[in-house]
Amino acid sequence: FFMRQLFKDYEVRQYVVQVVFSITFAFSCTMFELIIFEILGALSSTSRYFHWKLNLYVILLVLIFVVPFYIGYFVVSNIRLLQRQRLLFSCVVWFTFMYFFWKLGDPFPILSPKHGILSIEQLISRVGVIGVTLMALLSGFGAVNCPYTYMSYFLRNVTDSDILALERRLLQTMDMIVSKKKRIAMTRRQMYQRGEDQNKQTGFWGMIKSVTSAPSGSENLSLIQQEVVALEELSRQLFLETVDLQATKERIEYSKTFQGKYFNFLGYFFSIYCVWKIFMVKFWSQHISFILVGIIIVTSIRGLLITLTKFFYAISSSKSSNVIVLVLAQIMGMYFVSSVLLMRMSMPLEYRSIVTEVLGELQFNFYHRWFDVIFLVSALSSILFLYLAHKQAPEKHMTL
């Protein structure tokens, strides 16, 4: 699964990285299974308790100790200068990470005087903070983006002739670039040949000739080169616009198919739910909300994996593939831990008991409020951002 999905184009050399990633993924999944078992009451409660504890220990260990260390190690080994003292530098990086991690806990009201420093509660609380922030950001953005992407109301009308016109412009720009480069190449070649001829002429006349003929050639060259740079920038922009238009056109076609219509309907449904969630804080029916939250979490995890793979394609290169895998593992682990914390919020009261028991005394209300705040902020800012982007695009096309 891992190799196929994420690494279609690049190899992963180090098996350690693969192992770490799979461990993180496996334990996250078992956490979710445990929650489901909770609700269904499948296994006996003592064994469930034991499994919870074990799971939590391992995940925390991996998330906090192993992964950042390896990330530091690989980042440092990418910087060629520091290769000799890799271990030393990666330890340094890891200590700074732990320091910031600790500092993160201070402004929040989560320290309680009863517990020691390395207790589970402290670690979970900090991981929880980071994870909750991440989740809120992502779900806020997703809540707004999802209806935007799927609802055909927002899709601008793109015709084939628009795309053809843009493509023609792109090709014309490329032709202009080519002809300018030809001039540069020819001029350079002639200068080179003239330079060779001049080397044969020695003495006074040779020097004067070189002085008079060279400046005009090189001035011309630098002028053309500047034009070429500007044209190349233009060609890049045109290319990106064409890609954009093609993508929109494909989305329109997709929305006409049956699958598209199904997603469209889901989009409407989710948009209503998300809007409702933005503006209201209290749920009036716990069971319905639990099911809905379950669905949202599943789709958001799926969306997260898809987004992460897209992001991964966009920035991958053979050097940094190790780092990216580790970063993915880290994010995923934190995401899962915090989603466990948050699911507690929406679970009916009778199931909360065991979760509370395992995780010890944490200020859960704080997390809920923090999540809502961040969710609101990110949703509003992404609405603003998308609105601006939407407004800008029609203006761009009107100048064509």
Next chain:
Amino acid sequence: MASLDRVKVLVLGDSGVGKSSLVHLVCQNQVLGNPSWTVGCSVDVRVHDYKEGTPEEKTYYIELWDVGGSVGSASSVKSTRAVFYNSVNGIILVHDLTNKKSSQNLYRWSMEALNKDSSPTGVIVSNGDYDREQFAENPIPLLIIGTKYDQIPENKRSDVLTRTAFLSEDFNAEEINLDSTNPRYFAAGSSNAVKLSRFFDKVIEKRYFTRDPSQLTGFTDRKRFNFKSLHYD
């Protein structure tokens, strides 16, 4: 000055294999100082003397179109890229010697370029799988270049070279293995420079000196011609 004849050569390959550095090295005889990710397509021009040293020597412009992106891109990117594949006279396939996947992807790259070139309606006729016959009779000359040769440790070099030899046999093409940051590889008179020069000559010949219309069309037309010849038999 711009009145010389021109020939268009595509430079294809995965992201980060070193196409832009390669093109820069070939055209400017200088090493590219700050390689950055290519968006869209970047073109460079090399002035090439066809049949250098013979009385039939003629100078041509060779345009090297360096197209960025990866085979796994979204279909919107692919269809935009197809714009650059029109009327191509030669293809240089670039892969990274330290990365096996990039050599495997070369099959897909060549499929993408060659299929788009021959069908005006944009419909891909073959089922996308690699078909050796097509490459054997391919009218467009191919050249395979492996980069980052210097990054392979000494003991693994022979394995890598055998692998690339198989690759070039599959494509029925020549191959060159080099390091794009070292101008020595293309120094005048070196075997790499000779191979490159021969490739360019082949491209120019195919374009300007073989006036056989049935040879200049792509795969789909070849299938049609075969069917026609069967019919007349």
